[in-house]
Amino acid sequence: MDETEKSSRLYYLDWLRVILIFGVFLYHVVRPFDPLIEWHINNTEQSETVMAILLLVNPWGIPLFFLVAGAGSKFALRRRSNRQYISERVNRLLIPFIVGSILLTPFQKYLEALHKGTFRGSFPSFIPEILVESISGNLFSPLLFGDWGLHLWFLGFLFAFSLLSLPVFNWFKRDAGGSFISWLSRLVEVRGGILLFILPLALARVLVQPFFPVAERGWLDFVYFLLFFIIGYIIYSDDRFQGAVCRDRWLIFASGVLGLVTFFALFAVYGDVALEWSLTYVVPWSIILIFAFTLMSWGWALTVLYLAMKHLNFSNKWLEYGNETIMPFYLLHQPVIIVIAFFVVQLETGVPVKLLVILIGSFLITLGLVELLIRPFKPIRRLFGMKSRGRKEGETKTASA
Secondary structure (H helix, E strand, O other), X not given: OOXXXXXXXXXXXXXXXXXXXXXXXXXXXXXXXXXXXXXXXXOOOOOHHHHHHHHHHHHHHHHHHXXXXXXXXXXXXXXXXXXXXXXXXXXXXXXHHHHHHHHOHHHHHHHHHHHHOOOOOOHHHHHHHHHHHHHHOOOOOOHHHHHHHHHHHHHHHHHHHHHHHHHXXXXXXXXXXXXXXXXXXXXXXXXXXXXXXXXXXXXXXXXXXXXXOOOXXXXXXXXXXXXXXXXXXXXXXXXXXXXXXXXXXXXXXXXXXXXXXXXXXXXXXXXXXXXXXXXXXXOOHHHHHXXXXXXXXXXXXXXXXXXXXXXXXXXXXXXHHHHHXXXXXXXXXXXXXXXXXXXXXXXXXOHHHHHHHHHHHHHHHHHHHHHHHHOOOXXXXXXXXXXXXXXXXXXXXXXXX
């Protein structure tokens, strides 16, 4: 019997989901102090340290999230029909996205407009502007998910990926698809073979970027993250992929370091010219940057996956609590951060103090809202993507993402 058919749960995938959500929380906590990219709320004094940390995390954090989600789909489809799978995705992803877009997005945009001085007036008078923007924006682009849901774009992407990938996943279950996965698994049995996944990831960026230059959460990100989602499914279709991650861990780590050094060395040497290469399409420099970026994404994502495999394959009460509450915590955390940051950035104090106030205040308030307003009430739990109380999931290897 294949290892993936055994009944032991892969707790490290659960831990990764919880840790990555907390990482997203920390990412948004520090965004007001990032000098590189303007956010909803921005502090006058910025931090080069914050910028450096975000630059190191950006290439692999979200790709790893989608890879873990793809693994979750592998296990979900093992015990669900297509209809059940889609129904679960609607309840766990689409409904929270819609609820969050309606209840949480308008006030975040209102505070941003007040902060940046683009609007003066009451919140009710701001609603017509939101409605006009919603129906006249990027209706036929992945940017739509960010326009409507802001930080909830991830749920929109994940729901779309679940639908778009379903025919591919069904094909993997048939003879031809099974043969394809067996062929891939034989390739990764060769030392370093796991790095071959870099090729389709880099090729996707090479093919998409000339037509859709880099726009955060646009078509380039959409295609790139979709591939990570599908690869996550593949990795947990045969034990040889996971074995290769463990066996080649140092080679994987070295590839991530090589990508990082190459990518930032080009920026250090060429400056604004390298920025142009990353935002447009200049042969061969744009292609070199793309491969360096992909090396970072794949190398660091798999390195973190290996560390989780080695150190986090256990359960305790904190994991159980995190699994239950990560979805409403994710929905609520950014609105809370924006409200607190709106006032904190106006204080006459340094970045460390402001950062600490936003960090502690937003964490405690977000968790308090989850505990007081969402977790105790079944109808609200459903609206915010939480599972019903008492639902047993331990009989399978991992819960769906």
